[in-house]
Amino acid sequence: GAGVSQTPSNKVTEKGKYVELRCDPISGHTALYWYRQSLGQGPEFLIYFQGTGAADDSGLPNDRFFAVRPEGSVSTLKIQRTERGDSAVYLCASSQTGFTEAFFGQGTRLTVV
Amino acid sequence: DQQVKQNSPSLSVQEGRISILNCDYTNSMFDYFLWYKKYPAEGPTFLISISSIKDKNEDGRFTVFLNKSAKHLSLHIVPSQPGDSAVYFCAASAENFNKFYFGSGTKLNVKP
Numbered sequence: 005g006a007g008v009s010q011t012p013s014n015k016v017t018e019k020g021k022y023v024e025l026r027c028d029p030i031s032g033h034t035a036l037y038w039y040r041q042s043l044g045q046g047p048e049f050l051i052y053f054q055g056t057g058a059a060d061d062s063g064l065p066n067d068r069f070f071a072v073r074p075e076g077s078v079s080t081l082k083i084q085r086t087e088r089g090d091s092a093v094y095l096c097a098s099s100q101t102g103f104t105e106a107f108f109g110q111g112t113r114l115t116v117v
Numbered sequence: 118d119q120q121v122k123q124n125s126p127s128l129s130v131q132e133g134r135i136s137i138l139n140c141d142y143t144n145s146m147f148d149y150f151l152w153y154k155k156y157p158a159e160g161p162t163f164l165i166s167i168s169s170i171k172d173k174n175e176d177g178r179f180t181v182f183l184n185k186s187a188k189h190l191s192l193h194i195v196p197s198q199p200g201d202s203a204v205y206f207c208a209a210s211a212e213n214f215n216k217f218y219f220g221s222g223t224k225l226n227v228k229p
Contacts, residue, residue, distance in 0.1 A: 008160070037216070046121075046206050046219030047161065060215040095160055103212050105151055108160035 006030075008109035010096050016115045017086055025081040025112045029098030036079050037106055038071055039095040047095055053079060086116045120144045121209050123220035130227050136194040138223050140207035143188065147209040151217065152181060152192045155204045164205075165192070197227045 009028040017023050029036050034055055039047035049063040056076045064070075068086075073079040083090055093113050097106035122141045130136045138152075148169035153161035167174040167181045167190070174181050180193045194201055204224045208217040 010160075039219075044126075044221065046123075046208075046221045047217075049216040049218070052215045054215075063216070097160075103149065103210070105163045105166055106217065107163060108153075110158070110160045 008096055008098055008107055010094075010109035010112050012112060013110060014113045014115075016117060019086060019088060019116055021086050023083050023086055023114065025083075025094050025096075025114070027079045027081070027096030027109060029077065029079070029096070030107055031077075033098035033100055033107075034076070035099045035101060035106070036073060037097045037099075038079070038081050039097065039108075041093045041095055041111070050081070050094075083114075086114075088116045090114060091116045119221075120147075121207060121218045121220040123205075123207060123223050125223050126221070127224040127226070130197045130225065132199055132227055132229050133196045136192075136197045136201065136225055136227065138192040138194075138205050138207075138225065140190045140192075140220055141188060142190075142209050142218075144209070144211075144218075145188070146211045146214075147218075148212070149210050150181070150183060150190050151208045151210075152179075153206045153208060153219075154201075155206065155222070161206055194225075197225075199227050199229050201225060202227045 036053040038050040041047045052060040053073045068084045071081045093111040095111045097108045099106040151166040152164040155161045204222045208219045
């Protein structure tokens, strides 16, 4: 597609449930990022993929968070045993090589009730 | 530990005048800086970038200035238009950092 696509755009889930958030990057972009944005804050880094491998997962807050990119294109962010504090907008971005500007999707607004 | 700071949460400017958005950083390793614009319910949109080998980069109405000694960058919008009303984020990185560090954003309101 023309831009980064994220689905769903909104997700409401109950505390303790498992969720998956999907990201379709720009075709040909090898670098893919997940960020999280809370109200009034800037995007906060979660994980970076270069190709299929997670080159840097230092931003994942704990082991309930996991992300995959099995074929080097689509990525899925997985959150187990969701907590109310996980509520935020989850942003995915891709860039051509990893040290150029990143292009963001519209985000998935996750609400844990 | 906030490595990129935008100390003004909001800015209001009259249409046609200059908007100046400021950003400070603490990590001297940063050598690549970007500005993003964000409208409500949309993802951030890339606006302009600057490498540390330059002190100015211009693209139409948008100019970014970098002062490495002060660890400060600014975005100038001239002339400002109502459609520029959005939240502006600055971001910084370095080649081996694998990530961008973002400021908390400045909400710009351009009044007609």
